[in-house]
Amino acid sequence: MVLKVFFPSCCSSADSGILIGRWISEQNSAVILAVVHFPFIPVQVKQYLGEVQRVTKVSVSVLGSWSNSKQEKEESLSEFLEDLGTIFCHEPWIQISKEGDSKFWSCSTLQKHSKNPQKEEIILVYYDQRKVMLSHMHPSLDTAGQGAEDASKLSAIFDTVARSQVLFMTDRYDEGPIKLTHWQSDGVEASIIVELLKQASVPACMVLTFLLSLLSGICRSRVLKFWPLSFLWSKLSTCEQLGHRLQHLQIISSNKKAQNQNQLMRKANIFMSLLIDVALGILLMSWLYRKNRIGHLADTLIPVADHVAEELQDLLQWLMGAPAGLKMNRALDQVLGRFFLYHIHLWISYIHLLSPFIEMILWYVGLSACLGLTVALCILSDIIALLTFHIYCFYVYGARLYCLKIYGLSSLWRLFRGKKWNMLRQRVDSCSYDLDQLFIGTLLFTILLFLLPTTALYYLVFTLLRLLVVIVQGLIHLLVDLIDSLPLYSLILRLCRSYRLAAGVKFRVLEQQDGKPLRLLMQINPLSYGGVVQTYRLPTYSCYPRDSWASLCKKLFLGELIYPWKHKEDKQN
């Protein structure tokens, strides 16, 4: 079978020595982790490897010999290296030798116990040790170690290098008995900024946890749980968003270290999302408060509300006349039209009552934009909902009337045909009615039928208005969701350090020479941006679209009230 040797490219110029790494017998491949240089005492090497094995749970052993001769091949060295094979008995004993600066190395194996002495083909695969160590494979297989053998072959290699981090901690300036060459042998890498941040984060987390526990204690107090207030909190999207962000802060400030890669990425993404949110919010706030724009906004609010009310009144007058040339039932038309007109009149009076306070309220509410852009957008959405409350009321009235009418019509239609809805059996059964029942039923049916166009028209107009408001609010919520769930840290990591997020590997065939083993370069194939967003998306509190298009149309036709977005915790219908 073919023997695969994974050789780290940092060891290509190392001095002669022996190769240590992991032998994966199921795949017939050897993963070389480092080169141990002469002089060494075999007993000490075995001791060191035993310690490494105990700490990392990776079965590291001596795999072969490596000779890098600057001049011509030395005969005595090659015999010495073969003898080493008897001291560190490993099956098969791999011998790699490089002459001068040649790119083409010769690689051979010594098999002492094999019955068939056929020369097996050797593939030499170079890999970048640092990148393979830091990279994380997707789809991630977070097994505890048992399933790792069944996992894909290449993830076993990545796993081996990643878990042998302690092997790479000694560099060549250490005074130990063993001299190794690996990617960190020129000096252990570290970053001052990262260390400082780690030290500073512990007290910062404690302070934040304390503040958050105070805040959540206040929020959970009984005072805020009384009926009108709790109803208000559940309806305002601002409170949902604030609660969501509070949860995020709690996740970041928790003292437990992240267990695995996914949790670490999640924490980092939440942190970046909060940071960007607050930064954008402060930017918005500075823009709003400069040149007193918020004052201008407050001044235009009342005229806009007046304008909307006037437009609605014109619309109702049009409906009360002959809208689009249709002939309405005069009496019902007048009743409904006057009823809605009175409503608008009430609403406008309330708005005018509030008008002196609007500027002050808006000024203080605008300050809360410093909590984040998402909070500001949610406040905007709530303000729109409050200002168009009359449209919502009209929609509910129109829908209820229409719904009643439709149910009445369908039930009387069944009576007209001599059938009845059986509640117990949940189906339509035939039924014999008395003559007076049939007479009244048919009369009512005719009345309802001829009044249908009027009610249907009012229902249609107000549903369209309501849908318009819903679409505007929906767009705002979409934007809020985007800011909430976008994994910015993962995206930036994919842009700058693409080897950290690996979807797989790719091989490049290097120059070949006849008689020498096949040379391949293994590079990391990074995850696509779509894959990154899908894997690391932050979960949000809203789930939409709630209804499919078909069920939405059915609800509209029957006059049932539609609630376009339902949050996960809501149980009412």
Added chain:
Amino acid sequence: MAEERRFRSASGVPIALRQRQHSASCRELAVRGPRLQLRSLSAATSAVWLAAYGLFAVSENSMVLSAAIFITLIGLIIYLHFVKIDQESLLVIGSLGIQVTSSYASGKESTTFIEMGQVKDVVINEAIHMQKVIYYLCILLRDPEDPQGVSEVVPLFQSSKPRLDCLIEVYKSCQEILEKRKTGPQSSEIK
């Protein structure tokens, strides 16, 4: 050793197949489609600009011209980077896996590597595409639960769509290497 032969694609466009044997168990097969022709590029650009000039003559708004230039540039970049595939290649390394690469005209390469443990077989399939029946080469992936089942079919050479004669060459090359993996483990078990 490298050899190049000319074939035709399913739509009649000339394509070239290049085989390289790197070692006894490693082969690279690349299908190269026709490059972007200067005359089609100039034809498209002239058409867009003539239309823009006509609009400008009607509307007297110079934004139309700059918009046309912008659209042409952006369209060309998008076409070269995301649409036009110059070469599709298959690298079969026995006992490691199969690597499928598509190289775009802008130099971008998108690579997928499938490990040998997941590959069940490489076969030529038929497909009904509009009014034609075309042949395509595909890799069958093993189902982890069902040893006889196929979990996924990965079609190869989708943009160059070679005809059956070219596909047979590629198929024979792949099968020579894939057969060795079936005979390999058995011989090493005779110990």
